[in-house]
Amino acid sequence: MRFQISVLFLFMLQMIFIHPAMAGESNGSLNGLIVEAETGEPLIGVNVMLQGTSLGAASDLDGRFQVRNIPAGTYDVAATAIGYAKLTVSHVVISGGKSETLNLQLTAEAVNMREVVIEATQVNNTEASLLSIQKKAPAVSDGISAEQIKKSSDADASGAVKRVTGVTIVGDKYVYVRGMGERYNNTRLNGAAIASPEPLKRTVPFDIIPANLLDNVIVSKTATPDQPGDFAGGSVQLNTREFPEKLIFSASANSSYNTQTSLKSFNSYPGGNKDWLGLDDGGRGIPGYVSDGNWLGNAERERQAAQSFGNYAFGPVKSSAPLNGSRSISFGNQSQILGRPLGYLLSLNYSSSYSRR
Numbered sequence: 001m002r003f004q005i006s007v008l009f010l011f012m013l014q015m016i017f018i019h020p021a022m023a024g025e026s027n028g029s030l031n032g033l034i035v036e037a038e039t040g041e042p043l044i045g046v047n048v049m050l051q052g053t054s055l056g057a058a059s060d061l062d063g064r065f066q067v068r069n070i071p072a073g074t075y076d077v078a079a080t081a082i083g084y085a086k087l088t089v090s091h092v093v094i095s096g097g098k099s100e101t102l103n104l105q106l107t108a109e110a111v112n113m114r115e116v117v118i119e120a121t122q123v124n125n126t127e128a129s130l131l132s133i134q135k136k137a138p139a140v141s142d143g144i145s146a147e148q149i150k151k152s153s154d155a156d157a158s159g160a161v162k163r164v165t166g167v168t169i170v171g172d173k174y175v176y177v178r179g180m181g182e183r184y185n186n187t188r189l190n191g192a193a194i195a196s197p198e199p200l201k202r203t204v205p206f207d208i209i210p211a212n213l214l215d216n217v218i219v220s221k222t223a224t225p226d227q228p229g230d231f232a233g234g235s236v237q238l239n240t241r242e243f244p245e246k247l248i249f250s251a252s253a254n255s256s257y258n259t260q261t262s263l264k265s266f267n268s269y270p271g272g273n274k275d276w277l278g279l280d281d282g283g284r285g286i287p288g289y290v291s292d293g294n295w296l297g298n299a300e301r302e303r304q305a306a307q308s309f310g311n312y313a314f315g316p317v318k319s320s321a322p323l324n325g326s327r328s329i330s331f332g333n334q335s336q337i338l339g340r341p342l343g344y345l346l347s348l349n350y351s352s353s354y355s356r357r
Contacts, residue, residue, distance in 0.1 A: 155326035177234030243343025
């Protein structure tokens with residue numbers, strides 16, 4: 001009886017330890033090395049799958065992979081990785097109790113994706129952006145941004161440019177750079193040279209350019225290959241604001257006090273009703289009797305010609321100078337015309353100042 005129990009116990013132990021080994025012999029494994037076809041470098045993280053099953057593995061740091069416990073049979077093995085063409089090897093035979101070797105080479109392939117468009121607008125009208133431009137510039141330069149112009153009372157470009165280091169304004173409109181006159185400087189508007197309105201001088205009147213239309217003003221004091229070489233003092237670059245993408249409207253008014261003239265009396269004359277616009281209302285016109293010229297050589301007619309100026313005030317009158325000031329209004333928008341965008345920017349500026357000479 002004891003002998004039978006011992007035999008039965010030994011038989012059960014054999015079934016427990018030997019049966020798994022026999023079961024393992026019925027399965028096989030697959031291993032190999034995955035490299036790049038062009039360079040031969042091992043590829044990391046390549047997914048190797050036996051199609052039609054959930055069996056698979058990923059390549060390690062050395063490009064090696066191993067798939068265990070594969071039932072004996074014939075399989076199609078697929079290897080996939082981002083940036084590489086999918087590789088499928090058909091009819092791979094797995095034998096029970098054996099380890100099969102399968103080395104693979106993957107070919108690089110561009111991933112076709114939908115187009116991604118990133119748009120951004122470069123900002124050049126702030127102090128930080130202007131400092132960045134100066135930092136990256138290959139030559140010495142200085143300037144002023146629209147952000148700084150808004151903080152001042154400047155109504156035109158001449159008032160804004162005079163705040164740049166090394167620039168002097170002569171006659172309230174002409175720019176001198178480093179003490180050199182107009183013949184030694186040039187002026188460009190958005191990269192294009194500005195022609196001089198005077199045939200015998202190389203001058204650009206800065207007082208005709210509204211300050212609130214400027215994005216920035218950059219004064220280059222050293223010649224570089226990307227600039228015209230016709231200056232010795234400096235090159236003044238005026239960059240205007242971009243056309244707005246949406247409706248914008250701004251209005252500003254400022255005033256300043258001149259200790260020599262503001263609120264002080266001075267000799268003036270009556271003038272006309274449109275003097276504040278710089279226009280004559282006809283009060284300064286020559287009387288028609290005089291312009292005809294028929295009074296010359298006749299004493300009586302000459303007397304009548306002199307009397308025709310009776311409505312004119314030739315004597316000075318006392319007046320008080322108001323505070324210096326300026327006003328500006330700007331308006332801009334963008335519209336669609338024939339399916340294409342059309343941007344526009346309008347500006348109106350008025351300034352008045354009194355000075356003693």
